[in-house]
Amino acid sequence: MSETGGYFPRWRLKTEGRILPDERLPAGQTVVLGFQHVVAMFGSTVLAPMIMGFDPNVSILFSGIATLIFFIAVGGRVPSYLGSSFAFIGPVLVATAAAAGAPNPNIGLALGGIIAAGALYTMIGIIVMMAGHRWIEMLMPPVLTGAIVAAIGLVLAPIAIASASGTGAASPDGSQLSRWVAIATVAAVGVVAVYAPGLTRRLPILIGGAFAYLLYLVLANGMGYAAPIDFSGVSAAAWFGLPTFTAPVFSPAAVTLIAPVVVILVAENLGHIKAIGAMTGRNLDPYLGRAFIGDGVATMFSGAFGGTGMTTYAENMGVMAVTRIFSTLVFLVSAFVAILLGFSPKFGALIQTIPGPVLGGLSIVVFGLIAATAGRIWVENKVDFSEPRNLITVGVALVLGAGNFKLDVGGFTLDGIGTATIGAIVLYHALGWASPRKENGENV
Numbered sequence: 001m002s003e004t005g006g007y008f009p010r011w012r013l014k015t016e017g018r019i020l021p022d023e024r025l026p027a028g029q030t031v032v033l034g035f036q037h038v039v040a041m042f043g044s045t046v047l048a049p050m051i052m053g054f055d056p057n058v059s060i061l062f063s064g065i066a067t068l069i070f071f072i073a074v075g076g077r078v079p080s081y082l083g084s085s086f087a088f089i090g091p092v093l094v095a096t097a098a099a100a101g102a103p104n105p106n107i108g109l110a111l112g113g114i115i116a117a118g119a120l121y122t123m124i125g126i127i128v129m130m131a132g133h134r135w136i137e138m139l140m141p142p143v144l145t146g147a148i149v150a151a152i153g154l155v156l157a158p159i160a161i162a163s164a165s166g167t168g169a170a171s172p173d174g175s176q177l178s179r180w181v182a183i184a185t186v187a188a189v190g191v192v193a194v195y196a197p198g199l200t201r202r203l204p205i206l207i208g209g210a211f212a213y214l215l216y217l218v219l220a221n222g223m224g225y226a227a228p229i230d231f232s233g234v235s236a237a238a239w240f241g242l243p244t245f246t247a248p249v250f251s252p253a254a255v256t257l258i259a260p261v262v263v264i265l266v267a268e269n270l271g272h273i274k275a276i277g278a279m280t281g282r283n284l285d286p287y288l289g290r291a292f293i294g295d296g297v298a299t300m301f302s303g304a305f306g307g308t309g310m311t312t313y314a315e316n317m318g319v320m321a322v323t324r325i326f327s328t329l330v331f332l333v334s335a336f337v338a339i340l341l342g343f344s345p346k347f348g349a350l351i352q353t354i355p356g357p358v359l360g361g362l363s364i365v366v367f368g369l370i371a372a373t374a375g376r377i378w379v380e381n382k383v384d385f386s387e388p389r390n391l392i393t394v395g396v397a398l399v400l401g402a403g404n405f406k407l408d409v410g411g412f413t414l415d416g417i418g419t420a421t422i423g424a425i426v427l428y429h430a431l432g433w434a435s436p437r438k439e440n441g442e443n444v
């Protein structure tokens with residue numbers, strides 16, 4: 001409940017300076033900013049389902065619906081946009097035996113696991129509402145969350161390289177042109193991220209990917225150096241219509257592989273809520289349980305119809321940091337725009353024309369950033385790697401992830417993400433039973 005006594009805030013009009021979550025801009029500016037947030041999330045929200053072989057139209061549609069669900073869950077108090085989570089990519093590809101960037105023949109199996117993860121996430125949110133959030137921080141301190149995030153990036157690395165190299169059944173060795181296009185994609189993303197002016201610097205995936213797409217179009221369709229992009233599907237698609245929904249299939253093996261992703265989602269959402277609280281100068285911890293529930297319900301709803309797992313998006317947090325506009329009404333606009341795009345088959349058909357090497361180059365950047373985020377977590381939280389407990393835990397998690405260490409447990413197989421996640425948590429706390437603890441800089 002708010003200081004006004006209502007579930008939702010009474011948004012006060014404000015036209016200059018920092019705009020807080022319970023404040024609003026004039027309607028025209030709110031609409032423009034809502035479109036900007038759609039652009040910010042677009043590259044990543046489309047890339048994740050493309051890599052997993054999902055229908056990007058469905059994922060865009062449910063990113064909008066998920067944002068609405070989250071908005072209702074937190075009572076319009078926490079500004080966030082929900083998009084496709086990259087944490088699901090590794091487990092989904094393993095559970096469905098699918099190739100990255102290719103149509104996924106077993107989406108139903110993935111959806112069952114995504115729904116299970118969402119249900120577990122929702123349960124954690126309920127527990128947090130009743131018991132508080134400190135136990136999560138004790139279970140997964142920064143040294144663990146960093147190790148798990150790094151393991152995810154390392155598990156996904158071979159997938160990115162295979163896509164960037166153009167390898168497949170018809171071309172097991174790939175092609176040099178594919179590799180050079182992927183390198184150009186990486187370079188374009190880097191140039192935009194570092195040198196682009198103003199807010200365009202916040203859209204490296206979208207702008208860099210567009211440049212690489214045009215480059216491939218010239219080389220393939222214009223000069224004949226590679227298989228041309230086929231636009232016949234775009235021409236045949238309708239401007240408006242229902243996307244292709246898929247029903248979930250519940251398999252114990254797939255659920256066991258995918259459900260542990262919730263550990264990553266909890267850590268991710270926890271960090272996002274803390275960051276938004278710092279940017280707005282408000283304590284948002286009381287809404288943490290409701291944020292988990294909103295994210296979990298949104299993930300279940302998305303998975304029930306063929307969408308990806310959902311999570312709060314750092315891309316949109318970056319836009320908020322630059323604009324200093326945190327009004328939650330802006331995200332209502334973003335949600336409705338995304339829903340409209342989701343009902344455009346022509347838009348989805350255009351996305352499907354993205355060439356494999358371009359997708360591979362974008363994957364290299366995104367997966368690399370996932371792994372590199374671990375360093376940021378460790379530095380910002382001053383993780384002490386002179387502590388053997390920290391060093392051993394992180395080292396084991398990184399190797400389990402990089403080597404995609406698989407383990408059969410009770411007839412089910414955990415891939416590198418699962419073994420790195422569970423192994424790091426168990427090892428860290430097991431070593432804590434007998435290891436010396438530091439207090440005020442001294443061993444005790």
